[in-house]
Amino acid sequence: MIKKNVNIAVIGLGQVGNYLLNELNTKKKDIELKTGKSIKIVAISAKNKNKKRKFKINKSIFFNNPLDILKNKSIDVLFEVIGQSDGISKKIVETAIKNKIHVITPNKALISKHGDYLSRLAEMYKVNLEFEASVAGGIPILRTIKEGLATNKLNKVYGILNGTCNYILSEMEKSKDSFLNVLKKAQNLGYAEPGNPKLDLNGYDAFAKVRILSSLAFNNKISKKKCLMEGIENVEYKDIEIASQLNFKIKLLGITEIINGKLFERVHPALVKKDSYIGNVNGVMNAVIVEGVPVGESVLQGEGAGPSATSSALMSDLLSILRGNIKFPFGLPSNKRKNPIPYNEKNSSNSLYLRLEVKDKPGVLSEITTLLSKNKISIQRVIQTPYNKKKLASIVIITHKALEFRSQNLISSLKKNKNVVKKPVLIRLF
């Protein structure tokens, strides 16, 4: 049981760390009421001591080198809010655990890469490693899977896991504007990293969350296999418009499921029905859908990112520790978590949305449809529109379900075809 007076360190004072610090300071009484413990922030650290921050920091407890905190102070709970997958983030978490300090982090990059090792370490040193904030901040999804739905046999978890991408796709539809213009808007609003938004846009952020969700939902170790990962960088307004005419929306989905005992993880943009639940989750919201037995389908929706939602999750982790809930980080002992058997994604099947820009001359459509038929992909719908001026035409095809390897072969053939003038667009239907 953790002692009555709890010393806390916060490392990393960017937007999230700074907001968290303010929450810790203002919620002390509430925390004591709910847990009987009295917290004290005894050390903080960040790259830049004097940066302008929303909430003032107490510079008298500031350490330039975060590792000095562990040497010089008696800490009970440490927040790692730097966010690197390796380097100083990993070093701090590792060292803290070995010093029998409970660790709380929103760092999905770290957990999805080193979660197995770090949870083993935490179990060995009998401390908590909590990372609720690493997936969908405003939604307590990890706790829901570990506790609320414990003993359910889950078979699928999917949803909208990246608020930045969801904002961009929603806003492109609303404003009829291009990807790049909307990205700039998102950066101005603070929804996307001003410097390097790549990890959000290329699907990596959602992918890291999928890995964490898989291991919790299916009691597996974190998968090391390369996963089908596509971002939204290539989604054009034109595709959103055509999808809308066909009664679809385009969403970036993260999906993990067990198919015949094998783990299939993927992140890609998908056409979802306009009137589906997931089709109506807009803006920076995140949504996670969990399918299991006996619970059926559970849906959770909330703000996905931003300092306030993330802090809410970090605080819930703190309360869990203060209440004395020592738990396995992944819900069961590390040595009982099995390596997942990867599903061969080539055997998965999806209906496809294909958009091709082709030369507007006789015989081209027949050439294209022949290619589909050669690859055993059957067509559900074709829309051909000429652009008179450029002697080009656009062909949009919705296919029946096609095996992934056949789709990939088709795309290769289409790329080689002389009458196809631009890289073909392929978006899977969900």
Add this chain to the structure above:
Amino acid sequence: MIKKNVNIAVIGLGQVGNYLLNELNTKKKDIELKTGKSIKIVAISAKNKNKKRKFKINKSIFFNNPLDILKNKSIDVLFEVIGQSDGISKKIVETAIKNKIHVITPNKALISKHGDYLSRLAEMYKVNLEFEASVAGGIPILRTIKEGLATNKLNKVYGILNGTCNYILSEMEKSKDSFLNVLKKAQNLGYAEPGNPKLDLNGYDAFAKVRILSSLAFNNKISKKKCLMEGIENVEYKDIEIASQLNFKIKLLGITEIINGKLFERVHPALVKKDSYIGNVNGVMNAVIVEGVPVGESVLQGEGAGPSATSSALMSDLLSILRGNIKFPFGLPSNKRKNPIPYNEKNSSNSLYLRLEVKDKPGVLSEITTLLSKNKISIQRVIQTPYNKKKLASIVIITHKALEFRSQNLISSLKKNKNVVKKPVLIRLF
């Protein structure tokens, strides 16, 4: 810390108790893996030993009188699945707690009535009293409020809390059928009690859940004040149809919120926009929306009732106990929970949907609108339709926001008016 081998008793073997028994039997290994504890069902009890049940029961551990179990057996965790608000349910839970037995129950009637007393008792005897299954089975909403959103300042919790009513309203719209016919259908499908569905239909079931949600969300004692409670018994297909033409759906909502430090709880049918989130929760689904700071808006949706969803919640409570999470039943010590200050509902305001059947003669509409104006209720929209044959007309009025006491005065005047031939229908807009 609970001991390695855990003895369990299940009292009440209706649909839920019987399903739970099967879950306990089939998930033993999984439970041991996740908690390190080995469970054994050592006693069961129900009214009828020989009733036909979906899953066979072990008659050698059956007790006719459940209280004999507590006298003769060493029990660590007891499930009370009978469901009365008083009587034997209360007696069993009380006695078990006093014998230092952890209690798990889905019994919302019991908890909403005696939750304060029983939680005080559980704290005194240092055992858990868990009731996740009492509100929205498939949604771990109580745990989410107590743990996942702990330290958030919540100001409003609302949603669709009764699956039976939601099924009936959805099905009336779909099948264009009457309330009574759809109720029969619901009973045949097992969604509504065959004998006495009154507690679902009159709003009492949702009301009990609202009380539990309030006390958890706002850290109050359970309110004793009479609450605005209306069921769906008087909703006619005609109203659903007119609402639909006006772009609304009718849903039974349970709402609790803090207004200027005062608690306002209510359950009533409401017109919600067709394209709103809540307007698209159909069938037996439940949905709960939590608004707070810093988390923003969190939405949870899942199956509301039925043995499988309820068992999922009961099992999550068991795991919480086996993991050694001894906690205050309402998230903080009983003596720190304050009595809520009730909000005077007469000061609340809503736009109204009014449907009146009136004599079809000159001057009636002007008489009605004068009544509204006398009560300072302004009109947003009027639709008058004559029924030629009967010399009657229907008047539908959507008002601007009106104070509750004015709406009630208006209804009284309308009831007295000689030209209004049927009890006026009033449904609030949300």
